[in-house]
Amino acid sequence: MDTPPATPLTVAAVQATPVPGDVAHNADGAARLLREDPDAGARLVVLPELFLCAYHPPTLHADPSADLPASAAGEIGDGRLDPLRSAARERSVVVVVGASVRHADGRRTCSAVLVDRAGNTTSAYDKQLLWGPEENALFTPGTTGATLVVDGWRLGLGICYDGCFPEHGRAAADDGAHGYLVPSGYVVGSAHRRDVYYAARALDNTMYVVFANSVGGDRDWSFNGGAAVYDPEGRPVVRAADEGEAVVVATLDPAELARVRSAHTMLRDRRELGARRTLTAF
Numbered sequence: 321m322d323t324p325p326a327t328p329l330t331v332a333a334v335q336a337t338p339v340p341g342d343v344a345h346n347a348d349g350a351a352r353l354l355r356e357d358p359d360a361g362a363r364l365v366v367l368p369e370l371f372l373c374a375y376h377p378p379t380l381h382a383d384p385s386a387d388l389p390a391s392a393a394g395e396i397g398d399g400r401l402d403p404l405r406s407a408a409r410e411r412s413v414v415v416v417v418g419a420s421v422r423h424a425d426g427r428r429t430c431s432a433v434l435v436d437r438a439g440n441t442t443s444a445y446d447k448q449l450l451w452g453p454e455e456n457a458l459f460t461p462g463t464t465g466a467t468l469v470v471d472g473w474r475l476g477l478g479i480c481y482d483g484c485f486p487e488h489g490r491a492a493a494d495d496g497a498h499g500y501l502v503p504s505g506y507v508v509g510s511a512h513r514r515d516v517y518y519a520a521r522a523l524d525n526t527m528y529v530v531f532a533n534s535v536g537g538d539r540d541w542s543f544n545g546g547a548a549v550y551d552p553e554g555r556p557v558v559r560a561a562d563e564g565e566a567v568v569v570a571t572l573d574p575a576e577l578a579r580v581r582s583a584h585t586m587l588r589d590r591r592e593l594g595a596r597r598t599l600t601a602f
Contacts, residue, residue: 324498324574324575324577324578324581325471325472325473325474325498325572325574325577326472326574327471327472327574328571328572328573328574329363329364329470329471329472329473329571329572330360330361330362330363330364330569330570330571330572331362331363331364331365331366331530331549331569331570331571331572332360332362332364332365332366332567332568332569333366333530333531333532333547333548333549333558333560333567333568334350334353334365334366334367334368334532334547334566334567335368335532335533335534335535335543335545335546335547335560335564335565335566336349336350336353336367336368336371336534336535336565336566337534337535337536337537337543337565338368338370338371338372338373338374338375338534339374340373340374340376340378340379340386341373341374341376341379341380341383341385341386342374343372343373343385343386343388343398343400343401343419344400346371346372346373346374347372347400347401347402347403347404348403348404350367350371350372350403350404350407350415350417351403351404351406351407352407353365353367353565353567354404354407354408354411354413354415355407355410355411356567360567360569361569362411362413362569363412363413363414363470363471364413364414364415364416364470364475364501364530365413365414365415365416365567366415366416366417366501366502366503366530366531366532367415367416367417367418367503367532368417368418368503368504368505368532368533368534368543369418369430369447369479369480369503369504369505369532369533369534370418370419370420370430370505371417371418371419371503371534372388372401372417372418372419372420372433373386373387373419373420374386374534374537375418375505375534375537375541375543376537376538376541377454377455377457377458377541380420380458381457381458384422386420387419387420387421387422387428388401388419388420388421388422388433388443389421389422389424390421390422390423390424390442390443391424392423392424392425393442394423394442394443394444395440395441395442396421396433396441396442396443397441398441401435401441404417404435405435405439405441406439408435408436408437408439409437409438409439412437413437414434414435414436414437414468414470415434415435416432416433416434416444416468416477416501416503417432417433417435417503418430418431418432418433418479418503418505419431419433419443420458420459421433421443421446423443427460428458428459428460429443429446429447429459429460429461429462430446430447430450430455430458430459430479431443431444431445431446431447431462431479432444432445432447432466432477432479432501432503434468444466444468444477445462445465445466445477445478445479446460446461446462446463446464447459447461447462447479447480447481447482448461448462448463448464448465448482448488449461449481449482449484449485449488450481451480451481455481465477465488465491465492465495467492467495467496467497468501473498473499473572474495474496474497474498474499475497475498475499475500475501475530476489476491476492476493476495476497476499476500476501476527477492477500477501478492478500478501478502479502479503479504480502480503480504480505480506482502483500483502483504483517483518483521483529483531484513484517486520486521486524489521489524489525489527489529490524490525492525492527493524493525493526493527493587497525497527498527498528498572498574498577499527499528499529499530499572500521500522500525500527500528500529500530501529501530502518502521502529502530502531502532503532504531504532504533505533505534505543506533506543506544506546507541507542507543507544508542508543508544509544510544511544511546511562514531514533514544514546515546515548518531518548518550519550519554519555519556520554521550522550522551522552522553522554523552523553523554523584524586525586525587526552526553526577526580526581526584526586526587527552527577528549528550528551528552528572528577529548529549529550530548530549531546531547531548531549531550532547533545533546533547535562535563535564535565535566536563544562544563545560545561545562545563545564545566546559546560546561546562547559547560547566547567547568548560548568549568549570549572551576551580552576552577552580552581552584553580553584557570558570
């Protein structure tokens, strides 16, 4: 847990406005965003929750073509993603992007889809903690956590509401995570919670957090951006505005990770605190 990666990792967090139900258009938009800043040097790019279909429950209820079909092994061969695959190969980046995935066993999940540097595409993680009646009506919750390794960095995967639970980020840290990737969908009016949760997960677990969010949208489903990278003490290294498309880039520094974990030893010092309690009443 205390061994940092050997080299820095440059990452990008994206905020953009997808079109509800138009997977081909959104994949093309994601490919454009990957190519927008060729000098930024990002090796990993995180896009928002459900970006490939848009976080728009009315469309997801009505349009099954918004789903990506996955094989029993989690592979996704949908041709609508070809522009994104090509961009990942061209830029030699790993992409994490949100999608609605229909699995071979019939489950529909809110998932983090992974596109690797060769363009291979898989459903890497299914959201475990579903938010509210809309998500629970649409999706089956995932049952396992997931860790992604990129250039020696161990990165836990979460999706939006997962990150509202301290134990989800802690489970990633317990698996040796140096960082936590969180594609999200925060609506207008939730900026305070958006900014507290992911800074807290970073500080709780002395790890970097990469937060991506949608922005804009229609009146009923309008999102508030704020894409950011937080350092292991919970400070924003970089953050986008609450409006407008943006790609923010930061470098995860193994020396800073080691410094913070040496100074703040919560991961080593914690004990089981909930099994026995006393009660005093007046």
